Amino acid sequence: MTRYIALLRGINVGGITIKMAALADTVRTLGHTDVKTVLASGNVVFTSAETDTAALKSGLERALTDAFGYEAWVVLLGRTDLAAAVDAYPFDEREDWHSYVMFGSDPARLDELMVAAPDLDPADERIQRGDAVLYWQVRREVGIKSPFSTMAAKARFKSSTTNRNLRTLHKILDLPA
Structure with missing residues (x-):
């Protein structure tokens, strides 16, 4: 299991409003655990068994786009990075x-x-x-x-x-x- 940080671009600015509880729930629906959001600017910390970071990033972007109706962009990195x-x-x-x-x-x-x-x-x-x-x-x-x-x-x-x-x-x- 790896601890990841997803940094979302453009959340709660420019007309894209997402409640952090809904954001965390969306990340949980993908099977990730220990999900926490930090502030209301699109910072999500979570644990995942997924090791393919490209697939993880793509899956997050697709789920966020589907859930919130905007083109989601995510920069994904590990806690160590x-x-x-x-x-x-x-x-x-x-x-x-x-x-x-x-x-x-x-x-x-x-x-x-x-x-x-x-x-x-x-x-x-x-x-x-x-x-x-x-x-x-x-x-x-x-x-x-x-x-x-x-x-x-x-x-x-x-x-x-x-x-x-x-x-x-x-x-x-x-x-x-």
């Missing part, structure tokens, strides 16, 4: 800055974001490539209006990437393993 990504966060946390990890199910899309990112003003934001992630830190005043945020929001990245605030990731990792 999440912990490693958080532990490797390269920037010092700053009081007036947001610290994020961008996860991707397609490494080529992360590479594309890294290469295509404009020359960022380090006074406002910065990114760095990690192992299967991009680390991003942005000044709170700039936020979602930043050049990198605008680029990452483009349609071609939606099906394979999702951000999480570092505080949210710590909450996920604080759940019992």
